Amino acid sequence: MAGNGASYPEAVDRLIARLSELPGIGRRSAERLAFHLLTAEPEVPDALSVALTDLRRTVAHCSVCMHLTDRGKDPCAICSDNRRDRSTVLVVEQPRDLIALEQTGMYAGLYHVLMGRLSPLDGIGPGDLTIARLLDRIDAPDSNGGGGVVAISEVVLGLNPTLEGDGTALYLAEQLASRDVKITRLARGLPSGSELEFANKAALADALHGRQTMG
Amino acid sequence: MAGNGASYPEAVDRLIARLSELPGIGRRSAERLAFHLLTAEPEVPDALSVALTDLRRTVAHCSVCMHLTDRGKDPCAICSDNRRDRSTVLVVEQPRDLIALEQTGMYAGLYHVLMGRLSPLDGIGPGDLTIARLLDRIDAPDSNGGGGVVAISEVVLGLNPTLEGDGTALYLAEQLASRDVKITRLARGLPSGSELEFANKAALADALHGRQTMG
Numbered sequence: 001m002a003g004n005g006a007s008y009p010e011a012v013d014r015l016i017a018r019l020s021e022l023p024g025i026g027r028r029s030a031e032r033l034a035f036h037l038l039t040a041e042p043e044v045p046d047a048l049s050v051a052l053t054d055l056r057r058t059v060a061h062c063s064v065c066m067h068l069t070d071r072g073k074d075p076c077a078i079c080s081d082n083r084r085d086r087s088t089v090l091v092v093e094q095p096r097d098l099i100a101l102e103q104t105g106m107y108a109g110l111y112h113v114l115m116g117r118l119s120p121l122d123g124i125g126p127g128d129l130t131i132a133r134l135l136d137r138i139d140a141p142d143s144n145g146g147g148g149v150v151a152i153s154e155v156v157l158g159l160n161p162t163l164e165g166d167g168t169a170l171y172l173a174e175q176l177a178s179r180d181v182k183i184t185r186l187a188r189g190l191p192s193g194s195e196l197e198f199a200n201k202a203a204l205a206d207a208l209h210g211r212q213t214m215g
Numbered sequence: 216m217a218g219n220g221a222s223y224p225e226a227v228d229r230l231i232a233r234l235s236e237l238p239g240i241g242r243r244s245a246e247r248l249a250f251h252l253l254t255a256e257p258e259v260p261d262a263l264s265v266a267l268t269d270l271r272r273t274v275a276h277c278s279v280c281m282h283l284t285d286r287g288k289d290p291c292a293i294c295s296d297n298r299r300d301r302s303t304v305l306v307v308e309q310p311r312d313l314i315a316l317e318q319t320g321m322y323a324g325l326y327h328v329l330m331g332r333l334s335p336l337d338g339i340g341p342g343d344l345t346i347a348r349l350l351d352r353i354d355a356p357d358s359n360g361g362g363g364v365v366a367i368s369e370v371v372l373g374l375n376p377t378l379e380g381d382g383t384a385l386y387l388a389e390q391l392a393s394r395d396v397k398i399t400r401l402a403r404g405l406p407s408g409s410e411l412e413f414a415n416k417a418a419l420a421d422a423l424h425g426r427q428t429m430g
Contacts, residue, residue, distance in 0.1 A: 007314070008283060008310070009273065009274045009283050009285045010273070010285065011266070011269040011270050011272070011273040011274050011285075012270065012274055012283060014266045014269065015263075015266040015267065015270055017266075018262055018263045018266045019263070021259070022251060023247060023248070023251050024244060024247065024248075025248075029239060031311060032238060033239075033240075034270075035309070035310070035311065036238050037237075037267065037270060038270060038274065038283070044236070045267040045268070045270055045271060046267070046268070046271070047233050048230075048233045048234070048264075048267055049263075049265075049267035049268050050264075051226070051229045051230040051232075051233045052230065052252065052260040052261070052263055052264035052267070053260075053261070053264050054229065054230075055226050055230055055249075055252060055253060055260055056257055056260060056261070057226070058224065058225070059224045059227055059253065068223060068224050068227060068253070069224060070224045070225065070226075094250065095223075096246060096250060099222070099223065115254075
């Protein structure tokens, strides 16, 4: 009994399928989005389509730090900025981590984006991250972007405070141990603005362990 | 202190902006989606871009029932199917309602998609829906698609059981009152497979009011 009307036109089905493949978007959300795009002003799907094409056409990774940059601007704005402290490199997992740190305005050194973290369960090993490039930057300071050649003397590990982030930090520390660089990691403790009674045990333990003298 | 690195490349920002405009997608989800699209195989954003362009290029509304159809197939598959009961029209708010009903395989008549519901608070009045076209279909059976000319004798109101859906049904019933058609609406009661203790008062009231004799 179910006729051809029981399905959407093919183009709608295809869009729903593409949208459902995105992380966090289930079948129902994809349908809702597709209908929004169908009934919106024609400019809405068109602008989104163009934005998607532009993404690949104009965005590239910096060959030094692996952060996102406009194609044609390599090294990126940070790596080619000689006013920054070129002796310090902060290692993060993802470009968005870099952006979050940069937005604090509290860090003036360079970055290195690993493009992920070690995750044996997901089959992500050292070769899948940009670790070799990081070691290169330390071993060959002339491959480090910018005008002058300044050797890296400190590597700040800015991985996520998770099991996998910690594992990756440990691996990096091992790799870096034989090199003449200071290795540090971002501080742990209670997040500013939070309430102590709601902090988890690990955060409280970190806060106790890393307690600082005052006054 | 915050340098150029504190922002994404322009193309990434544009994509995040476009994605954030979609219903149910906030700034954080849009960022996550954009990064997924950046790091996925190139085919992923490309396929989505093409799906969006195809949407407008190949999808149209049926000129009889307003359901979605492939451009070039007008009237749609349902409206041009002469094996269906052409004397009954089921009125729904959206194409997805039609699809849900059609998938039950329990309805063999025609449909009419209002493309919304009356919503005075959102400024949606009768002129914004396809009500005039519905009245046309009743008054002029030859504008009803299909081969033979069969007059519509029953209009089933299949609007959502909500305040606005009920308001719209009431308005339609008034418009149809002067015409020689039977007006019905979809039954209300307890949803099959649900548990009585979790039903809301309105559903329980409907179930009591519409109780059916057995055996």
